[in-house]
Amino acid sequence: VKIFAPNIEQRDVVNHLEGSPAEEKRNVLVESARLARGNIQDLAELKASEFDAVIFPGGFGVAKNLCSWAVDGKNCTVNEHVNSTLQAFHSAKKPIGLCCISPVLAAKVFPGCEVTVGQDKNVDGRFPDAETASAIAELGCKHICKNVNESHLDKANKIVTTCAFMCKAPLHEIFDGIGTMVQEVLKLA
Secondary structure, three states: OOOOOOOOOOOOOOEEOOEEEEOOEEHHHHHHHHHOOOOEEHHOOOOHHHHEEEEEEEHHHHHHHEEEEEHHHHOEEEEEHHHHHHHHHHOOOOOOEEEOOOHHHHHHHHOOOEEEOOOOHHHHHOOOOOOHHHHHHOOOEOOOOOOOOOOOEEEEOOOEEOOHOOOOOOHHHHEEEEHHEEEEEEEEO
């Protein structure tokens, strides 16, 4: 297992203690190295031929830094290294795992694919970003409604997705969904 991140400036920095924007600038690779405890490489160096699969975590950083979904929605652009990584694994028929908001990357890069970001309606207030499913459909992809503890496998494209924190759920349910996504990716690898 190796961890990669793009060597780019973050769109913005948030002080999560106060929930407010910070004036400082940070680099995505440097911040990712902090989280990964330094064992990380620039995404530009990733070679799909050296790996059996790729998994993209989610989080708002995906929507801000790996693509511009947070600002542009379905009209977003995908970072060039993220796009080329997804294309390389797809072309090699290797599995791709995506969780939380990262399934929008597949929706943008692979028209016609099937993904899930949870539900297409805000069921019991648990899916506050349910409109993301409609945007995925507008991109020409099929959104599959799944519960937080489930994942969806697009067999034709070898793309496995789960909604994770797109659902307001207890952590153990989010953990279960991510676990099913990882297990499906490993079965395909």
